[in-house]
Amino acid sequence: MLILGIDPGINVTGYAVIEKKCHSNTLKLCEGGVIRGKGLGTLPTRIQEIYRNLVEIIEQWHPAAMALEEVYSHYERPKTAIIMGHVRGVICLAAAEHEIPVFSYSATTVKKTLTGSGRASKGQMQRAIQLEFRLPSVPEPPDLADALAIAMCHGFHAEAVGES
Numbered sequence: 001m002l003i004l005g006i007d008p009g010i011n012v013t014g015y016a017v018i019e020k021k022c023h024s025n026t027l028k029l030c031e032g033g034v035i036r037g038k039g040l041g042t043l044p045t046r047i048q049e050i051y052r053n054l055v056e057i058i059e060q061w062h063p064a065a066m067a068l069e070e071v072y073s074h075y076e077r078p079k080t081a082i083i084m085g086h087v088r089g090v091i092c093l094a095a096a097e098h099e100i101p102v103f104s105y106s107a108t109t110v111k112k113t114l115t116g117s118g119r120a121s122k123g124q125m126q127r128a129i130q131l132e133f134r135l136p137s138v139p140e141p142p143d144l145a146d147a148l149a150i151a152m153c154h155g156f157h158a159e160a161v162g163e164s
Contacts, residue, residue: 001158002030004063005151007143008087011037013050014143017061020155027155029133032144043086051090058098066095067154069146070104103154110153125149
């Protein structure tokens with residue numbers, strides 16, 4: 001089963017495609033990278049860029065599931081949550097158009113799944129990913145690492161949510 005993990009962002013959206021072997025916790029990294037929104041463009045232009053690139057990734061890999069981090073809203077930055085809602089909306093639209101089920105996980109759940117601690121640092125998360133995929137170094141940029149973590153989280157929870 002192929003899983004597409006997405007770390008949504010208006011400027012940089014991380015993505016990772018991993019393969020989970022049926023009825024095991026063995027994961028294989030297929031591809032990962034970032035989609036860059038046109039930095040100086042309007043909000044609609046940047047969202048369109050994310051959508052177009054994501055559709056290309058979906059059509060290349062045909063994932064069976066998409067894993068997304070839940071929106072986290074900080075009371076000091078409500079505008080960020082609204083913008084993230086727009087980004088998540090086009091990501092969910094792309095998934096729905098390709099009949100891909102979307103699974104959302106909180107940052108705490110992702111961290112606990114990968115490291116055993118819901119308060120793990122970014123460095124601990126990157127190291128867990130590096131070890132899982134036997135990478136020569138920790139995954140960079142952070143948006144890619146987050147997308148890998150979200151995909152891995154779903155890979156480890158897939159059977160519990162009825163996927164295999």
